Amino acid sequence: MISPVMPVYAPAPVRPVKGRGSWLYEDDGTAWLDVVGGVAVNALGHCAPVLVEALNRQSEQLWHVGNGLQISGQRELAERLVASTFADTVFFANSGTEAVECAIKTARRYHAQKGASERVDIIGFDGAFHGRTFAALNAAGNKAYLDGFGPLMPGFRHAAFDDREAWERLIADPRAAAVIVEPVQGEGGARALDFAGLQHLRQICTRHGVLLIYDEVQSGMGRTGRLFAHQWVADAEPHIMAIGKALGGGFPVSACLATAEVAAGMAVGSHGSTFGGNPLAMAVALAAFDEISREETLSSARDRSEQLRAGLDAIMRRHPGVVLEIRGRGLLVGVQMVVGNKDFIRLAREFNLLVTGGGDNVVRLLPALTITEDDVSELLARFEKTCIAAQRFMAGAAAAAAAAAAAA
Ligand SMILES: *Cc1c(COP(=O)(O)O)cnc(C)c1O
Numbered sequence: 388m389i390s391p392v393m394p395v396y397a398p399a400p401v402r403p404v405k406g407r408g409s410w411l412y413e414d415d416g417t418a419w420l421d422v423v424g425g426v427a428v429n430a431l432g433h434c435a436p437v438l439v440e441a442l443n444r445q446s447e448q449l450w451h452v453g454n455g456l457q458i459s460g461q462r463e464l465a466e467r468l469v470a471s472t473f474a475d476t477v478f479f480a481n482s483g484t485e486a487v488e489c490a491i492k493t494a495r496r497y498h499a500q501k502g503a504s505e506r507v508d509i510i511g512f513d514g515a516f517h518g519r520t521f522a523a524l525n526a527a528g529n530k531a532y533l534d535g536f537g538p539l540m541p542g543f544r545h546a547a548f549d550d551r552e553a554w555e556r557l558i559a560d561p562r563a564a565a566v567i568v569e570p571v572q573g574e575g576g577a578r579a580l581d582f583a584g585l586q587h588l589r590q591i592c593t594r595h596g597v598l599l600i601y602d603e604v605q606s607g608m609g610r611t612g613r614l615f616a617h618q619w620v621a622d623a624e625p626h627i628m629a630i631g632k633a634l635g636g637g638f639p640v641s642a643c644l645a646t647a648e649v650a651a652g653m654a655v656g657s658h659g660s661t662f663g664g665n666p667l668a669m670a671v672a673l674a675a676f677d678e679i680s681r682e683e684t685l686s687s688a689r690d691r692s693e694q695l696r697a698g699l700d701a702i703m704r705r706h707p708g709v710v711l712e713i714r715g716r717g718l719l720v721g722v723q724m725v726v727g728n729k730d731f732i733r734l735a736r737e738f739n740l741l742v743t744g745g746g747d748n749v750v751r752l753l754p755a756l757t758i759t760e761d762d763v764s765e766l767l768a769r770f771e772k773t774c775i776a777a778q779r780f781m782a783g784a785a786a787a788a789a790a791a792a793a794a795a
Contacts, residue, residue, distance in 0.1 A: 399736065406433025409755050409762045411741070422752045422766055423743045427573065427605045427719065430633035430679055432755035437674050438636045445670030452666065454659060460669025467676055471614055473624040474644035478653070479664030481639050483604035483631035484518020487567070489643035489658060490627045491522050494565035494598045496652035506564040506597075507542040510557045514548055514575030514746050517567065517602050517629075526567050548578060554588065558597050565598035565627070570616040573605035576749035577714050577721025579616075585623035598649060601625040604641070608633035609679040609756045611717030612689035619716070636675035640668040679756065688756040691763050692717045695752065698767035706774040708781070714749070718756060721749040726777040734776045740769040 401419060403411035409432055411419040424430070431438060452458065465477040478489050491509055498506035509526050517523035524532050525543040533539065542564075546553040557563060570585060572578040580588075592599040606616035607630045613619055615628070626649045631641030645653075662668070678684060696713060699722060703710040709731075712723040724731050728744045735742050735750075745751040754766065 399732075399741075401736070401741070408432040409758045417739070419739045419741050420762065420766055420769060421741045422754050423741050424753050424755055425637065426632065426743060427610055427753045428632045428635075429637050430609055430756045431636045431675060431684075432757050433637075435636060435678065435757070437678050438638075438671055441670045441674035442638070442667070445667055449666045451662070453661060454663065458664055458666055458669060460666060460673055461664045464664075464669055464673050464676060467673075467680070468642065468644055471680060472618075472628070472644055473626075473646065474628065475647035476645055476650045476653075478643045478645075478658065479668070480631075480641045480643065480660050481662050481668070482518065483602075483629065483641050484520045484523045485660065485663075486604065486629035486631050486641040486643045487517045487523045487526065487602060488520055490567070490600045490602075490629045490645075491526065491565070492658060493627055493643065493645050493650055493653055494600060496657065497598065497649045498564050500652035505562055508544050508557075508560065508562045508564055509542060509600075510544050510546060510554070510563060510566045510597075512546055512548050512568055512572075514572055514578060515567070515569060515602075516572070516574035518604070548572075548575075548580070551584070551587065555591055558591050558595050563595065563597045565600050566592055567600040567602055569602045569604075569606060570620075571606040571611060571716050571719050572746075573719065573751070574745055576723070576745035576747035577716075577719055577751055578747070579714065579716045582620045582623070585617060585620045589623045589625075598626040599624075600627045600629070602629050604629055604631040606716070606719055608675075609685055609688055610719050610753075612685055612692055613717075614680055614685065616716060616719075633679065634675065635668060635672045636679075638668055638671040638675075640664075640672045684756055688718055691754065691756075691758050691760070692720070694760065694763050695720060695754070695767070698763070699770070702767065702771050702774060706771070706778065709774045709777045715751075718752075718754055718758075720752040721745055721747075722752065723747060723749050724777075726781050730780060731773060731777055734780060735769065735773040737776060738769040738772050740766065740773065742770075 405412040411421045468477050480486050511526040515527040517527045525540040528545040544557050603615050628644045699713045714721045728748045728750050743751045
């Protein structure tokens with residue numbers, strides 16, 4: 388018998404009913420240190436007072452009207468996003484994958500309007516994740532997520548993250564419309580493209596008239612200690628950018644940003660959304676934006692990132708049999724493991740520590756940008772206890788394997 392909830396997830400045996408800051412609580416009061424934050428969504432922690440206040444205030448005024456009427460919060464949030472990025476215009480949607488969908492449509496439409504309708508190819512990178520709609524799946528090209536869902540869509544090509552010659556060849560192709568890349572891969576295992584790599588990518592895109600799309604759904608909104616991850620790098624701005632996750636601090640909202648030139652084709656009727664940019668979403672996202680973009684929030688995120696990385700480096704030196712490498716940027720941290728990452732995640736729960744996984748056998752740490760110094764210390768202490776447990780677990784598994792081999 389199938390579960391009434393379609394069984395596409397395998398949730399951990401934890402059922403939080405309340406959250407405050409970096410902590411989650413179950414019915415019986417059990418407390419969990421949450422270093423997942425709904426996968427980089429709760430950038431301000433759980434139930435941040437400014438967000439609770441914004442949601443409550445708006446919920447008594449107006450929830451939803453649809454985009455057939457003017458929604459005042461949209462203009463305010465769009466103006467803030469435009470003022471703090473390369474972009475001139477913003478489309479609001481509800482999820483990351485929809486923002487990516489809009490990015491791809493905007494790119495193709497730009498070329499079509501210029502009379503270059505042969506330019507349709509979207510170039511993606513291995514290890515990428517862009518969401519679960521068809522275009523996003525085809526852009527990422529992850530076979531496991533495409534399996535059984537019919538033919539691959541035409542117009543998508545892929546290059547290895549490290550293979551710069553392959554990028555250049557695909558971008559030089561006259562059918563190329565756009566490159567889509569996460570400046571720091573999230574699901575791929577906190578893999579950051581180096582600064583020179585991003586600059587190089589922008590240069591070859593410019594040279595060949597190909598658009599550059601950043602998927603900053605995970606790396607954006609302060610996650611790396613700047614508002615957007617690519618803003619660490621000079622001369623590497625995109626033409627289009629998809630954002631989501633932390634944009635609403637926990638309220639579902641996303642956006643596709645673009646330059647005026649590139650978005651020129653997105654005229655009335657070319658795209659739309661029922662819920663996109665609704666009053667509730669805008670009220671919460673405005674409050675989240677103002678809080679996340681404050682210099683105090685971003686500099687605190689950078690300080691906590693240094694504290695976390697220094698602590699993890701020390702743990703790696705003390706436990707070389709468990710930890711291989713620390714990667715990522717800011718508070719998008721990946722710890723590559725010797726032990727299976729799923730085993731590590733399970734063992735961490737014995738210490739009431741919630742972490743998540745990523746490609747390349749990585750354990751991903753995505754604390755709130757507002758995590759306190761004490762909570763980072765607590766996180767490091769629990770992480771190290773988990774490393775010790777993982778060492779024991781691996782020794783036990785090895786002994787069991789040896790015993791089984793001897794018995795056979
Ligand atoms: C999570 C994520 C998405 C998809 O976002 P949804 O809200 O789940 O549709 C897209 N791109 C990146 C980089 C992500 O991390």
